[in-house]
Amino acid sequence: MKIRTGYSIAFDTPGPTPMVLMLNVHPDRANDLITPDVMTIDPPVSAHRFVDSFGNLCTRVVAPGGRITFSADVLVKDSGAVDEVAPDALQHAVQDLPDDVLPFLLASRYCDTDKLSNTAWQLFGSTPEGWARVQAIVDYVHNHIRFDYQRADSTRSALDGYTQREGVCRDFAHLAIAFCRCMNIPARYCTGYLGDIGVPAVPDPMDFSAWFEVYLSGRWYTFDARHNKPRIGRIVMARGRDATDVAISTSFGPAWLAKFEVHTDEVVEPETRDQPQQDLPQMQWLQAAE
Known part of the structure; x- marks a missing residue:
């Protein structure tokens, strides 16, 4: 199965504001990415990516002031399996x-x-x-x-x-x-x-x-x-002890949410069926051959 995911999130800031964003697909799904997991930033600003202590992919930026929008659209391969159920799984001392x-x-x-x-x-x-x-x-x-x-x-x-x-x-x-x-x-x-x-x-x-x-x-x-x-x-995008560790955005100064759109949908492949060519009547086939 293929799943199309992404977001468009905008903030308004009164001036230069450092931000840390956690919006990428988790690195342990890197092999499932069909298209690159690239964050688009408007207006363009310098961005630095790093992996935090929990293994999550983070992005550092300085919002220049005014409206800044972060967006992505990613195609991900998925097994289509439901969450695993293991009634015999044991608790450790x-x-x-x-x-x-x-x-x-x-x-x-x-x-x-x-x-x-x-x-x-x-x-x-x-x-x-x-x-x-x-x-x-x-x-x-x-x-x-x-x-x-x-x-x-x-x-x-x-x-x-x-x-x-x-x-x-x-x-x-x-x-x-x-x-x-x-x-x-x-x-x-x-x-x-x-x-x-x-x-x-x-x-x-x-x-x-x-x-x-x-x-x-x-x-x-x-x-x-x-x-x-x-x-x-x-x-999965991120894991941690609680929501503090996996906040989708952390701003070090005022940042007001101006837009928030998320999408995640199964990509339904169009059915392709071989259409058998119908036999022409014999006379037409002979004419075509001529």
Whole structure:
């Protein structure tokens, strides 16, 4: 399958403003790029790309002041497979976890595990360890929070999501991640593209999506507390401890969002069928031969 993804995002700044952008497809999907993942900047400014400590591709610019627009349109190859389900995946003892996985057990800006630990053990302490426990957390969060695009709040933490019981996909992810970490299950935040592929289309404007991954049986598995079902066509842009680490834009000065458009759609290939040539009547064929 091929998926066409991209964005057009504009900001207004009062003067020269340094910015860091995290808008590229994650490097681990580099081999799936059919067309180059190139960011177009209008007006053109110097840009520097680097890979951060979580392995995400970032772009540094200085917005000159006024309107600046970042855009891209990328064709990505995808297997078309749904998220993997592995009910037998096992939870590791903390002492057996790899060193680079340990940070995803700790509290972070939006995943305030210290305030949710007692609640997590009360809710999930009796569930079987491993995949079943993570799925119990996902089921709970999916039913506990009401999705409301109009109620997005960039300051809402996992505890706030738990008490307010409303939010957007990042709030579902933050609460589920916090509960997993409270139960000694490493969990990391993901952001990227997730189109309406294989599911009924929804009328809401397209946006980047948030989900999370947990470390079980020696590898990372995808979970999505908002949708709570395996999906097709996830394209990761960035991973981190929470939304702080994967912000699509960070400005070091005022920057007002002036335009935000995202697209991610399956490319439906036109059907090609060999059209057999009809035999001409014998007399016509003879005339043609002459």
